[in-house]
Amino acid sequence: AQSVTQLGSHVSVSEGALVLLRCNYSSSVPPYLFWYVQYPNQGLQLLLKYTSAATLVKGINGFEAEFKKSETSFHLTKPSAHMSDAAEYFCAVRYSVGNTPLVFGKGTRLSVIA
């Protein structure tokens, strides 16, 4: 079965610093990978997705992620953190073949310090 592991339940960065949120996946077939963001008291919003095209994926709000098959990773980055980036971030995976639902990681809460 597919799964994802998010390293670090809480990450704190200074405003203007690099944001790096880590996600490693496990999948027996080529995966589709997603990053979602959840702002306080809101639902989940898609940041970006990898669906076997370009390995470097650009998303909304300046975020991007790189699919690295050799490392089974899909880490999320942003060059310069803004206060508005403070939220919870979820990595998710599903198989690229067959009928399978999204499987989520446990989430990483990002705090941005002024």
Place this chain on the structure above:
Amino acid sequence: DADVTQTPRNRITKTGKRIMLECSQTKGHDRMYWYRQDPGLGLRLIYYSFDVKDINKGEISDGYSVSRQAQAKFSLSLESAIPNQTALYFCATSVEGNTEAFFGQGTRLTVV
């Protein structure tokens, strides 16, 4: 208007009561899902449905049941609520292929 609508948004209920959470969507998607979110545990899949006649158990289906009344409606029931079912519940929809899931705003359920 939201494409994926969950009702109610908040609910407090007593242990042992039956409760139904409802989800409706205007996206025309054939696939619908119920997840629960708990702090530190992320989102865990309860049930999912790929069309009206298809219902599948997820990771944590015990204590829950679902009904897919139409393509646009997918309800989650707790037959006899217990306190450890206190959580934030999300409905989501998708279509076949490489697309993402689209989420409702969530239902915060408290069982006392």
